[in-house]
Each structure stands twice: as C-alpha cells, then as structure tokens.
Amino acid sequence: MKFSQRLYEKVLPIWESNHNHPFVKGMGNGTLEKDKFRFYMIQDYLYLIEYAKVFALGAVKATDLHTMGRFAALLNSTLNEEMELHRQYAKKFGITTEELEEAKPSPTTLAYTHYMLHVSQNGTLAELVSALLPCMWSYWEIGKDLKKIEGASEHEFYGEWITMYASDEFGQLATWCIELIDELSEGKSESELVKLEEIFLNTTRFEYMFWDMAYKETMWPTNE
Numbered sequence: 001m002k003f004s005q006r007l008y009e010k011v012l013p014i015w016e017s018n019h020n021h022p023f024v025k026g027m028g029n030g031t032l033e034k035d036k037f038r039f040y041m042i043q044d045y046l047y048l049i050e051y052a053k054v055f056a057l058g059a060v061k062a063t064d065l066h067t068m069g070r071f072a073a074l075l076n077s078t079l080n081e082e083m084e085l086h087r088q089y090a091k092k093f094g095i096t097t098e099e100l101e102e103a104k105p106s107p108t109t110l111a112y113t114h115y116m117l118h119v120s121q122n123g124t125l126a127e128l129v130s131a132l133l134p135c136m137w138s139y140w141e142i143g144k145d146l147k148k149i150e151g152a153s154e155h156e157f158y159g160e161w162i163t164m165y166a167s168d169e170f171g172q173l174a175t176w177c178i179e180l181i182d183e184l185s186e187g188k189s190e191s192e193l194v195k196l197e198e199i200f201l202n203t204t205r206f207e208y209m210f211w212d213m214a215y216k217e218t219m220w221p222t223n224e
C-alpha cells in the first residue's frame with residue numbers, strides 16, 4: 001500500500017467530519033452566513049501568509065532542483081492565486097489588503113501555523129510535507145465534493161471558492177504533494193513512518209478545528 005493511502009485511511013473519519021461540518025455544508029448549499037465567511041476569509045489570509053513560508057522552507061530543504069522548483073511554484077501559486085481569491089473576497093466585504101494583513105490571528109490560526117512552521121523548521125523534508133499535505137489534499141477533496149452539488153460552483157458568492165479548490169490546477173499541486181510523500185517515505189523505518197503519520201494526523205485535526213473556529217467565529221476568551 002502506498003504511504004499516502006495509509007495516511008488517507010488513518011484520517012478518513014476526520015475528513016468525513018470536515019465534509020459534514022456546517023461551515024462546509026453551508027458553502028455547498030449557499031446557506032452559510034456571510035459574516036462567518038468574512039471571519040474565515042480574514043483568518044485564512046493570515047494562515048496563508050504563514051503557510052506560504054512552509055513552501056519556502058521546502059525549497060530550502062529540497063535536495064534536487066526539480067523539487068526546489070515545485071516548492072517555488074507552490075509558493076507562487078499561494079501568494080498570487082490562492083491569496084488573490086481572498087483579496088477579491090475582501091474587496092466585496094470592503095476590507096483593504098492592509099487591513100487584512102493587520103488583522104489578529106485567532107488562537108486556532110496561531111496554533112495551527114506555529115505547529116506547521118515548527119515542524120517545517122526543525123524536521124526533515126518528509127516531516128514538512130506531512131505537515132502541509134492535509135491542507136492541500138483536504139481542500140481539493142472538499143472542493144471536488146462541493147462542485148458535485150448542482151449550482152454550487154455557480155453560486156454568486158461561494159461559487160468562486162468552490163471553483164478554485166476543485167480546479168485541475170489546484171488538484172495538480174495537491175497530487176504532486178501526495179506523490180512527494182510517497183517518494184520521501186520510501187525506505188523509512190516503521191518508527192519514522194509513525195512519526196510522519198502523527199504529524200499528518202495533527203494538521204488534519206487542525207483543519208477540522210479551523211472550520212469549527214470559523215463557524216463559531218472563535219477569538220480569544222478575553223477582550224484585552
């Protein structure tokens with residue numbers, strides 16, 4: 001069995017919870033309150049700024065030019081395509097790019113990005129890829145799933161989000177990350193594989209927490 005398949009099976013129940021989460025369901029059937037999406041979009045923008053650095057660290061840790069180039073392409077697509085979607089949504093909400101960047105991260109955004117960057121800075125390339133993979137892979141799965149709902153990708157507000165994450169371009173980037181973890185895990189000992197699995201599980205858990213944080217608009221428990 002490919003290692004990516006083992007990872008997939010490990011986290012399947014959490015991925016099913018993602019697909020059934022009211023935030024995700026609400027984007028699919030168009031009933032999600034716009035204020036919740038606004039909250040999500042701001043937090044996600046802050047998340048993506050940090051997430052992009054994981055790709056930069058991937059380029060640093062890569063041991064061949066091809067892999068280095070792929071990480072550079074992922075970094076470029078995050079900064080200039082994925083985040084452009086967020087900037088367009090921000091315009092619709094009347095939020096400037098500066099306001100977006102100056103927003104404060106929620107506890108979940110902070111915990112998730114710090115965990116990913118900690119693994120990426122201190123771990124091996126395989127550990128870095130395990131940390132970032134749920135982000136690429138689970139969004140692609142959600143995008144494809146929501147696209148199957150009639151009219152969802154043409155929805156006047158959530159359609160663009162669905163179209164981006166269901167796109168072949170996004171799918172190709174996710175597929176490359178899946179293939180890379182299969183390649184990097186080859187020949188690793190069982191204890192090393194367990195470590196990679198644990199990292200993948202942790203960022204998968206954070207993905208669920210992110211949807212939940214957005215739906216409940218959870219910030220810090222005190223206002224100071």
Ligand SMILES: Cc1ncc(CN)c(N)n1
Pocket residue numbers: 044047048082134135136139207210
């Ligand atoms: C929290 C989160 N996870 C994943 C993705 C998809 N890059 C995202 N935009 N935001």
